[in-house]
Amino acid sequence: MSDDNTVKTTMVTCTAPVNIAVIKYWGKRNEELILPINSSLSVTLHQDQLKTTTTVATSRSFEEDRIWLNGKEEDITHPRLQSCLREIRRLARKRRNKTNPDLDVAGLSHKVHICSINNFPTAAGLASSAAGFFTHLLVCLVWKGSLLVEVCMGDLSSGSWVNEMMNLTGLNSESFADRKPIGSTSGMQTSVKTSLLLKLRAECVVSKRMEDMIEAVCQKDFSTFAGLTMKDSNQFHATCLDTYPPIFYLNSVSQQIINVVHKYNEHYGETRVAYTFDAGPNAVIFTLEQHVPEFVQVIKHVFPSESNGGKFIKGLQVDDTILSEELKQCIGLEPMLNKISYIISTKVGPGPRVVEDHSEHLLGSDGMPKKTQ
Amino acid sequence: MSDDNTVKTTMVTCTAPVNIAVIKYWGKRNEELILPINSSLSVTLHQDQLKTTTTVATSRSFEEDRIWLNGKEEDITHPRLQSCLREIRRLARKRRNKTNPDLDVAGLSHKVHICSINNFPTAAGLASSAAGFFTHLLVCLVWKGSLLVEVCMGDLSSGSWVNEMMNLTGLNSESFADRKPIGSTSGMQTSVKTSLLLKLRAECVVSKRMEDMIEAVCQKDFSTFAGLTMKDSNQFHATCLDTYPPIFYLNSVSQQIINVVHKYNEHYGETRVAYTFDAGPNAVIFTLEQHVPEFVQVIKHVFPSESNGGKFIKGLQVDDTILSEELKQCIGLEPMLNKISYIISTKVGPGPRVVEDHSEHLLGSDGMPKKTQ
Structure with a gap:
């Protein structure tokens, strides 16, 4: 109990990146x-290109837990979100008891307001599903509390060769017009129940592949890294297809992107470019920095876009280049018009961080979302 | 050696059906x-709806082996065809030696002329690939010689319940416009080399599934038969996707057909209809006779066709019926216009047979294809 009559609002804002699994768990x-069915690596x-910013506020004056995602209030009674909040409070309590019994945890029993936005359109489908969103939220909040959570997911970014050597490109391919693909949470549950291949993959394939992947990263062997990334993406989507009823995340544009990548690598006789697809039709492309301009040009060649003009490439600048006739001929695919809206060019980046500038809080001192968003 | 100066042409014509594997081998x-990687069941x-007719002639006057497929002369030096001819001659020789040393096998050392046609368009993609074609040819020729070949492939048709209880419908969905899908022979070889899931499927999944399938057939349990058929089709295409580079046979129309079947079954709370896809985008649908009219109407509803008018349904007659609004609402998919050219309605049928009517030979007495085809 406090004798203080002014109502204090505690607030913190942090940002979390998008992770792309190269050894996937499903x-x-x-x-x-x-507990995941197998280890994964991301x-x-x-x-700078893809982040989620989240502000959390606690105050004695808040009457209920509330959450706003991308400017719209959502139902906080969602079981997943509830268990997330429970877990955070449990960890905070544990931290107080074990390491610092005198820690100010007045906010622990208070209600929270959460406000979170992406700096990329949710339509991009890059970890923008509720599942991905909530995971980021968890990472963000827990991290702020300086509590480490044991996760199976490794992190290739910090200080490794990947940081220097790789550029990433997210491709937004068109989604199925008339079908809402199954979400990852329920999709996973159905796969675990029905896919024999998912079980066999977890038991017989992943641990060796994980070793090989880590070895490739340590050896700075991009082409092995790239090959394993593609194989694992394909195998993940194979287990989706082996699910009953089957789950399709790859559409005809995704399939064509896969074809383009294999034809491009074939042309050079080495694995210069890799694709990976999560629970949606959008590709994430990995390549070394020096190959970005040419491969982007290849994509423009196969997927010409009329509508977006200069905005076809977002994010990091990509230099213009001209494709050789030889390469064009080797790719040899019929152009698919307006099937990719845009490319986000980005690179490997750091983990979650706290925003120190208070003006960047997404909630006002009244605990409500600022109007400016 | 014969003293006879007239040149004798020996000729035989037989027909072979199309087999559709419900437990697939790849x-x-x-x-x-x-030797197949696993057993299969077809x-x-x-x-009457789908057959291959083949005439084989031998004559001392023939100067070389020749083959005509669907009216066009093909290269008989194709390794597959050569090994096929070798095998037939080996079997015929074996038969002479073992069972009937005095058998007239004058033709054995003679050259052969082969002429073969399908009564369905090769564009339908139902076992119309060279591979499927050659397999039928083998079956046909060997069978004529009354030689039994041990094959792993069972046959559900002769005298079983399936014969009475099932109707089949082949759906011709559109193929990829700009990509020639990989043929089954080279596709298989790549899969065997690269797909870990194909190996695991062969080792851990198929034998149990085969037992269950045979049990379902013996028990006249259509819905178990149908469920296993769909699961095995999906798993086969999953191993294609797990191949490196991945192989896609299912296109967006195939995926929509799969969705329709699951929604239809869901509506009735039982598995009334099953799909299966071989190495191409065309669906083969299994259902019991009484459900054919309604399901065909469902297909017409989701895949309206402007161009073919009355010819949308080929083969066996299908009665008209009206879909309930409830069922339409449950299916609830956006119509895809002109994506299915036509349906072939057929049923389970008998194995290969010899054509007794000599006027049906595809080759004339000169050993050349008749002009009338």
Whole structure:
């Protein structure tokens, strides 16, 4: 109990990046403990191009927990969000008890207001599903509390060769017009229940592949890294297809991007470019910096876009270049008009960070979202 | 050696059906001995709708082996065709030696002329690839010689419940416009080399599934048969996707057909309809006779066709019926215009047979294709 009559609002804002798994996990072996069916390994994309910013406020004056995602209030009673909040409070309590019994944790029993936005359109489908969103939120909040959570997901970004050597490009390919693809949470559960190949993959394939991937990263062997990334993406989508009823995330544009990448690599006789697809049709492309301009030009060649003009490439600047007739002929695919809206050019980046500038809080001192967003 | 100066032409014509595998095999564990990576089980479609007719002639006057497929002379030096001819001659020789040393096998050392046609357009993609074609040819020729070949492929058609209870519908969905899909022979070889899931499927999944399938057939349990058929089709295409580079046979129309079938079954709370896809985008649909009219109407509803008018349904007659609004609402998919050219309605049928009517030979007495084809 406090005798102070002014109502204090505690607020913190942090940003979290988008992670792209190169060894993918799909489904949990234990839903309650959130234990994944196999280990996975991810690359962190740079926040300058793709980030989630989240402000959390606690105050004695708040009457209920509330959440705003991308400017729209959402139902905080969603079980996933509730278990997320429970977990954060449990960790904070544990931290107080174990390491610092005198820690000011007045906010622990208070209600929270959460406001979170992406700096990329949710339509891009890059970890913008509720699932991805909530995961970021968890990472963000927990990290602020300086609590480390043991996760199976490795992080290739910090201080490794990848940081210097790789550029990433997110491609927004068109989604199915008339079908809402299954979300990742329920998709995973169905796959765990029905896909025999998912089980066999987890038991017989992933651990060796994980070793090989880590070895490739240590050896700075991009082409092995790229090959394994593509194989693992394909195998993940194979287990989706082996799910009953089957789940399709790859559409005809995704398939054509896959064809383009293989034809491009074939032309050079080495694996210069890799694709990976999560639970949606959008490709994430990995390549070394020096190959970015040419490969982007290849994409423009196969997927000409009339509508976006100069905005076809977002994010980091990509130099113009001219494709050789030989390369064009080798790719040899019929152009698909207006099937890719734009490319986001980015690179590998750092993990979550706290925003020190208070003017960047997404919530006002009244605990409500600022109007400026 | 014969003293007869007239040149005798020996000729035989037989027909072979199209088989559709419900437990699929993809790839060989021994290319030379043509040993499949796993057992498979097939349903024989009725020849009235889908058949291959083949005439084989031998004569001392023929100067070389020749083959005409669907009216066009093809290169008989194709390794697959050569090994096929070798095998037939080996079997015929074996038969003479073992069972009937005095058998007239004058033709054995003679050259052969082969002429073969389908009664369905090759564009339908139902076992119309060179591979499928040659397999039928082998079956046809060998069978004529009354030689039994041990094959892993079972046959569900003869005298079983399936014959009475099932109707089949082949759906011709559009192929990729700008990409020639990989043929099954080279596709299989790449899969055997690169797909870990194909190996795991062969080792851990198929034998149990085969048992369950045979049990379902014996129990006349259509819905179990249908469920296993769909799961096995999906798993086969999953191993294609796990191949490196990945192989895509299913296009957006195939995916929509899959969605329609699951929504239809969901509506009735039972598995009334099954799909299966071989190495191409065309669906084969299995259902019981009484459900054919309604399901065909569902297909017409989701895939309206302007161009073909009355010819949308080929083969067996299908009665008209009206869909309930409830069912339409449950299917609830946006119509895809002109994406299916037509449906072939057929049923389960008998195996290969000899054509007794000599006027149906495809080759004339001169050993050349008749002009009338």
